[in-house]
Amino acid sequence: MQPDSATPPTPPAAVLWDMDGTLVDTEPHWIAAETALLGRYGASWTHEQALSLVGNALPESGRVLAAHLEAETGVRLDPAAVVAELVEAVVAQVSAAVVWRPGAVELLEALAGAGVPCALVTMSYRSLAETVARVLPGAFAVVVAGDEVERGKPAPDPYLRAAELLGVDPARCVVLEDSPTGIASGEAAGCRVVACPHMVPIPPAPGRSRVASLAEVDLAVLARVAAGEVVDTVGATPAEP
Structure with a gap:
């Protein structure tokens, strides 16, 4: 039937x-924020590396970025501070235009x-x-x-x-x-x-x-x-x- x-x-x-x-x-905003943060300390960050973080919980992304920065430059940042900066940058971008x-x-x-x-x-x-x-x-x-x-x-x-x-x-x-x-x-x-x-x-x-x-x-x-x-x-x- x-x-x-x-x-x-x-x-x-x-x-x-x-x-x-x-x-x-918003993914381009996150990638731009990651690249800018790492670049400020002289660390590289490729598009492929950025894509590997897509969908991650932010604390995990913060740990990955902080570890990458220390490995490349010796600079140590608190992963929570990394996340806070990224969130602030993306909120500013989204507030301007969704x-x-x-x-x-x-x-x-x-x-x-x-x-x-x-x-x-x-x-x-x-x-x-x-x-x-x-x-x-x-x-x-x-x-x-x-x-x-x-x-x-x-x-x-x-x-x-x-x-x-x-x-x-x-x-x-x-x-x-x-x-x-x-x-x-x-x-x-x-x-x-x-x-x-x-x-x-x-x-x-x-x-x-x-x-x-x-x-x-x-x-x-x-x-x-x-x-x-x-x-x-x-x-x-x-x-x-």
Whole structure:
């Protein structure tokens, strides 16, 4: 028996959004801030090295940058001070102008219209997360920031915390992510994950949905993913004429 095509698909209980690289295009700001900080002390920092930090919890990135600086120059910096400087620089950039990822605002508006709650789940600190959230008042029912969880991504804690605050089952949530670290976090939390690659490629994996852009995602796609369907348009080629 075929399902009734007139019956609307059941949306997810909630949609949990990563911020940097998924909702807003802040990754170039982070890379510029890292390069400027290290360059001030005469240390090099390649684009490839910067990409290796995408999605990391900020304390871990601070440790990596401090260790790199000491290895290259002998200069020792407190990793927490490194993070504080990076956050300040990126907050200043985002305060001047927010660059949304394609399709993100439209999808948030559609979810609000359908009554689907959203959470912002980021490894950035609350000062930056609130700077972004304030631009779209009411879009996020809760914000989980990197300085408020004991274990950051790739541990499941941030997404589990978001589901707990929303009062929903993680298994009924869909996570939107752009980094391998964030995807690992969402999958470990038991959520359905839609990967939208940005700065780094995301390989296919069993049960993992991937899209080239959030502009491809609507309520129907999220309902299909929430129901267990895998949607993968990354690398899809047009059909032969």
